[in-house]
Amino acid sequence: MRHTRTLLLLCCLLLPFIVLKAQQPQTAKLKVAVFAPVYLDSVFTGDTFRPANSNSLPRYMLPGLDFYNGVMLAIDSLNTEQVPVQVLFYDTKSATVPLENMLESPEMNGTSLIIASFNARNEVKPVADYALRNNIPLLSSTYPNDGGVEGNPFFVLLNPTLRTHCEGLYRYLQRIYPTSSMVMFRKKGAAEDMIQSIFGEMARNTQGVPLKIKTVELPDSFTTAQVTGYLDSNRQNIVICGSLNETFGLSLTRSLNEARSSYRSIAAGMPTWDALKDIDKGIEIIYSTPYNYLRTDKEGLSFTTKYRNRYAGRPSDMAFKGFESMYHFTKLLVKHQSALINNLSDNSFKLFNEFNVQPVRISAANPMPAYLENKKLYFVRKIDGQIKSVSP
Incomplete structure (x- = not known):
């Protein structure tokens, strides 16, 4: 698993971002940008892999890297279905390219959807402000914090507050x-x-x-x-x-x-x-x-098998989140195009979870939503490590 992931990191390092194009007949492609904290520069000098511990990657890299792994498997599925999409991937922890420069890069022009796995509050608002200026839905897939965002109907918290x-x-x-x-x-x-x-x-x-x-x-x-x-x-x-x-x-x-x-x-x-x-x-x-990953149902077993075959390991919840965010919402983007922001609760392409995205208003006097938020929750009952029930 370590060697496979190292190859993926080398692939990412070739540019400040990686461009992944679906293999399908020539047609107008939608563009999706993915931001995640992979910390490439902490284990590479140029093209040389240099982890502090040669036997493993640093633990702080693993959540963002597994989110990326899930995104990659979703891209494989989208390729198989010949979905017309181009994907840009950005490492938000790059030591050489500031986040603001990533957002203003020419490659971001024409982006229709941004998917982000934040792990720091100060990263949220710059990306949210960019999304608002350009009317692009921004899905915050993993970080349950609004980052001080207000008056932004294009910022979507999938992981509720x-x-x-x-x-x-x-x-x-x-x-x-x-x-x-x-x-x-x-x-x-x-x-x-x-x-x-x-x-x-x-x-x-x-x-x-x-x-x-x-x-x-x-x-x-x-x-x-x-x-x-x-x-x-x-x-x-x-x-x-x-x-x-x-x-x-x-x-x-x-x-x-x-x-x-x-x-x-x-x-x-x-x-x-x-x-x-x-x-x-x-x-x-x-x-x-908000995330009910059973791993024992049809979709959960299928994804676990794909992950094991590709990475020789067991997927974490972050891998599931990356896969679900990329696949589910890209399919909705293709279906709804520019109207995606109004149809984020469409569960036509449900994999593991349903989403119920609603506007959050801080003041009743202000009709403008502060942001949008997924209000769908599952309630888990457990004892001694065993799940007794999961209910909405």
Whole structure:
């Protein structure tokens, strides 16, 4: 796998960008630009491969590189279908070509769609501003942050913000446990204040019966007894983790696990729980995600096989995201052409997930959306590493 990826990196290095053209009869081609953090210059001097550790690539390269690998496999599929598209690929971590220069390069002229995998907040707005100036849809596929973008109806967050996850979790709990008493445990912090505030807004504005949630602020280091003091031994407890802090979340579920013989509990947590090992040890958890990659259905197995045959490894979620973003939205681009921005919720070419892209308005007085955002969430229930159910 390492040697295959090295060859791909060499191919990319030939230019500040790589141009990939579909093999199809001569026809008008649509142009798609892909931006991802591959960090080529950190492992190459000229054409010489020089990783710090000769046995492997640096770990910080792997997410962006796997996104790129997924994009490449999508291009293979588009080629097979003779889709008329030209793809430009840019490494946003280039040490020689600034992001602004990439955007203003002549090759970007005539671009119809931009797909980006950001990993830094300060990269978002320059690309979003370029997309707005040129009326090009920009899909932010992996970074759940608006980057300070406002008044830009061409900027699309496919990976939803924390607000969307909190609002979705509130509605889910309202639907499944409408009359249950709940406890939200949180720690001190600005993010925790935001989470509590969103839940408060939902309670005030809901058209149904508001959830009964007691909020408890715990110290950074807390004991199981401090948690169980707010639980009921006579019924199932619905516990909400009101913090993104991984250590806090792990400590909370560990306390619930230690007390499970006396207190039956289900823990509802943040989207970051998707990647936390042992967060569900001995305790059932619920969390939301916009990306439901089962890997056991027809499409998941097909992609995993393609990836293994090409790269001799197992695809990460970033590879799935790269493949899905490139294939699904390029097919929509071909179908809708210049009207793509108004049809991003068209699920005609669904692979793994559905998308429900809606305008986000910060002020009711301003009809212009701040940006567009995918509001589709899946709610995962897990225990001991095993998924019990996934529901919308």
